[in-house]
Structures are given as C-alpha cells and as structure tokens.
Amino acid sequence: MGEVEKTNHTWVTEFIILGFSEFPEMQLFLFCVFLLIYLLSVMGNLLIISTVCAERHLHNPMFFFLINLSFLEICYVTVTMPKLLAVLIAQNKTISFIQCMTQMYLFMFCTSTEFYLLTAMAYDRYVAICNPLRYTIIMNRNVCIILAIVSWIIGFLDPFPQVTLISQFSFCSSNEINHFFCDITALMTLSCSRTSLIETINYIEGPLLAFSPLILTVTSYVYIISAILKIHSAKVRQKTFSTCSSHLTVVLLFYGTSAGVYLRPQSTYSMDLNKLLTVVYITAIPLLNPLIYSLRNKELKGSLWKVTRKAKNYLSSRIKKMLHTVFHGNISTIGKQCER
Template sequence: MGEVEKTNHSGVTEFIILGFSEFPEMQLLLFLVFLIIYLLSVMGNLLIISTVCADPHLHSPMFFFLINLSFLEICYVTVTVPKLLAVLIAENKTISFIQCMTQMHLFLFYTSTEFYLLTAMAYDRYVAICNPLRYTIIMNRNICTILAIVSWIIGFLDPFPQVTVISQSSFCRSNEINHFFCDMTALMTLSCSETSVIETINYIEGSLFGFTPFTLTIISYVYIISAILKLGSAKERQKAFSTCSSHLTVVLLFYGTTFGVYVKPQSVYSMGLNKQLTVVYITAIPLLNPLIYSLRNKELKGSLWKAKNRKLFFFRN
C-alpha cells in the first residue's frame, strides 16, 4: 500500500511500520538483540514478582508498589517489542488502523501509569524516612491499594483525548510510519489535518499528568534528603539513604530518558533521532529496573539469594 488518497481516516485500513529499514543488512542482528532484551526484561520482572509474592518478609508497601511496577514493565515492553520483532524477521510490517490506535493508547497508558506509580513510591519512601513511627498507620493496605488503583486509572484515561483526535485525523501523505511502533509523533507527521489541537492537548496534559507527578516526586525527595542530612551519624544516614536509593535511581533513569525523548527543542528535533532515543527509552527501563532493585535493595537481594540457595539444595538432593 503506497500513497494514501486525500480522505479521512476511513480510507486508511492499515499502516506500514518501517522499523529500522535504514539498516537492511542488520535486520537479523537487531532481531536477536531485541529478542534477548525482551526475554531478559520479562524474566527479570517476573522473577521480582514471584520472589516478592513468595517471601512474607517482603509483604510491605514498598514491595507492593514494586510488584505493580514490575507488572507494568512487562506490559510496557510487550506492547511494542513483539511487533518490532515481527517487522525485523518476518517482514510483517503492516498493522491495521485499529491495532495501531490500540497500540498507541496502551503505550501512552503504561507511560502515564509509571509516572504515578513512581510518585506513589516516592511518597512511601517519604513517610518511611520522615515519619517512621506512623509509617504502618499511614501506609496501610487500603491507602496502598487506593494509590495503586488511582495510578492505573489515571494512566488509562490520560491518552483518550490524544488517541481520539488522532484517530479522527486525515492521513493523506503516506501510510508509512517511520518508527518501530505506532508513535503519536510519527503519526502526526502523516496527518494532513490541523495538528494544533493535538499539540495543545499534549501541552496541557504534559503539564498536568507529566510535570505534576515529577514535581511531587521532587518535593518528596527534598524532604527525604533534608531528613537524612539531619541524622546524627554517617552510618544512620547511609542506612536511611539505602532504603530509597534503588527507587531514586529508577526515577532518575525514567525521567531522564523520558525528557530526553519528549522534551527537546523543536530546532533539534528529527524523526530519526526520536526513533533512536525511543528505542533506548522503551527497552532499557524494563530491562534495568529489575537489575537496579535486585542489586541495590538489600532485602530483595537477600530474598533472591535465599531462593537461589533453596533451588540448588533441591537439585543436589
């Protein structure tokens, strides 16, 4: 399917995802790289979920949110990478209009949800360090459940305005998406409809649903760091900081890559650069998060080590 007639979206029944067609000689290598990353991401996050669920000592608010985050990362990488693998190895580059809109919505859904889950986790660390005597009262099961549910609901509802507007746009330039999934920015470049509405929605929602959780997370860590610095000994400060270091690392990684992709001056924007940054953003975070928590969190690392020893003992016998 080549050029699409100047008509509304009903004339477009499918799109063609170009993927990394600019590197024809590297398709097999890229397939193997992304397949390994995908499998490691899924297995790593499943390992965290199963370990936390199996160990009663890890049944705390912090690890409750970590289970939500790990499940989110599995969904996040699954909504984009399998289609990319099909594009690379089977040359199945077509995606239907409805599937494309669904993929875009799910991608935005999981991205927005992660913003709020990380904010809930920052609040949990704030209460644990700044108000430890009331921690179990404040962060009770009901509050944790509400925070998680609200994060998922906001994340699910957030993309509807953008997806609705784009789905009603006219795609008259081409049906070839210069990306490896149905990225909103890539689709906007194909539209011959007025894009000011979607740009305004992105600006408003970006400020509300992006910078609001970011600001709340920053405020939480200002109080956390202030409380840690007031502790008497270096050992106490190190112990307090170790309880939030893994989460802080994930926050810096997520916001750093997100802003690197979406908050760039228009003068330096290019679709090729956007695609390259996005592939790092999509694949690195789900892969690195399990490593960060398993290596930097002493409780989780200890539980994983015990599980490994139990398996070794089982196989020896």
C-alpha cells in the same frame, strides 16, 4: 482554528512500520539483540514479582508498589517488542489501523501509569524516612491499594483524548511510519489534518499529568534528603539513604530518558534521532529496573538468591526424577558406558 479536519480517512486500513529498514544488513542481529532484551526484561520482572509474593517478610508497602511497577514494565515491553521482532525477522511490517491505535493507546497508558506509580513510591519513602513511627499507620493496606488503583486509573484515562483525536485524522499522503511502533509523533507527521487541537491538549494536559507527579516526587525527596542530613551518624545516614536509593535511581533513569525523547527543542527534532532515543527509553528501563532493585536492596537481593536456589534445586530434582523414570534407574550404568 484548533479543529480537526473532518476529511474521510476510511481508505487507510493499515500502516507500514519501517522499523530499522535503514540497516538492512543488520536485521538478524537487531532481532537477536531485541529478543534477548525482551526475554531478560520479562524474566527479571517476573522473578521480582514471584520473589515478593513468595517471601512473607517482603509483604510491605515498598514491595507492594514494586510488584505493580514490575508488572507495568512487562506490559511496557510487550506492547512494542513483539511487533518489532516480527518486523525484523519476518518482515511483517503491516499493522491494521485499529491495532495501531490500540498499540499507541497502550504505550501512552503504560507511560502515564509509571509516572504516578513512581510518585506513590516516592511518597512511601517520604513517610518511611520522615515519619517512621507512624509509617504502618499512614501507609496501611487500604492507602497502598488506593494509591495503586488511582495510578492505574489515571494512566488508563490519560491517553483517551489524544488517541480519539488522532483516530479521526486523515492520512492521505503516506501510510509508512518511520518508527518501530505506532508513536503519536510519527503519526502526526503523516497526517494531512490540522493538529493544532491535539497540540493544545498536550500543552494543557502535559503540565497537569506529567509535571504534577514530577513536582510531587521532587518535593518528597527534598524532605527526605533534609531528614537524612539531620542524622548525625554517617553510618545511619548511609543506611537510611540506601532504603530509597533504588527508587531514586529508577526515577532519574525514567525522567531522564523521557526528557530526552519528548522535551527536545523542535529545532533539533529528527524522526530518526527520536526513534533511537525511544529504543533506549523503552528497552533500558524495563531491563535495568530489576537489576537496580535487586543489586541495591539487600533484603530483596537475599530473597532473590533464596528463591533462585529453591528453583534450581527443584528443577534439578525433577530432571533427575525424569531421567530415572526414562532410563528405569540405570543412569549410573549409562554414565559408565559413556566414560568407556
């Protein structure tokens, strides 16, 4: 019991991703929606990365972790969205066995890494609020780098057992995945192998690698809120809380959507419902994170406006220079002719 059947599955060389085939008349509309979400997510997170790198006064631990988080969000949507777009617009629904396993691994890698990056950011806010005089000493450059590296390494190692086991499964009944990417739950429903071993690993690994960062994050915020409530001035309390409000919003969004996807009772489980919830889970977080941090953090918001103005002025000057070069400086004459 608990062992994966050693049935040969070499005949399964590819899978078919159904995507949203239940809405055939909406394929073009869905393509446009998901393309817009993908572009906005990538551009928003790239803008945050470039802004933090360009502005020296943002070179502190909080924004160092924010760069890591923004880069991770770009990876998140890039793992799933391009294939979904190909399924919607080109009807290219096939994905090879190796590509499917790779996509599943990368998705799980991104998910695990985000849990621990958010935990590292919670610890950073805890030190900043509860121990401000020693903040620069505790959260020094080496500590920040170590916390980030540990988060990425845990995320890298976490999916190996599940992906290794599921790659040995037999898929003899069907190769059609009722999802928009290679999700582990969808693949387990297709398998005719025993899944008890991988389920046991999930039960053991889940509390250790998923609930551990949750407990650490909650503990950090218990201390943070306790410290804020001890402040007598309402204005100072509000200002102090604003330094961690962005991170807290992202934590609630991430854990809330994760719970909706993975912690629903088996009695209410439906692959179609799981697919719709996962769409929200994958698209909302990378799209909203840049908005949350830019709108709720005055320091970052000011820097974003500054960088945006610089980019706008630079592009404007380059376009004018290009037009002058093309028309040999006769732009004003051309403009007058157009007005006539």
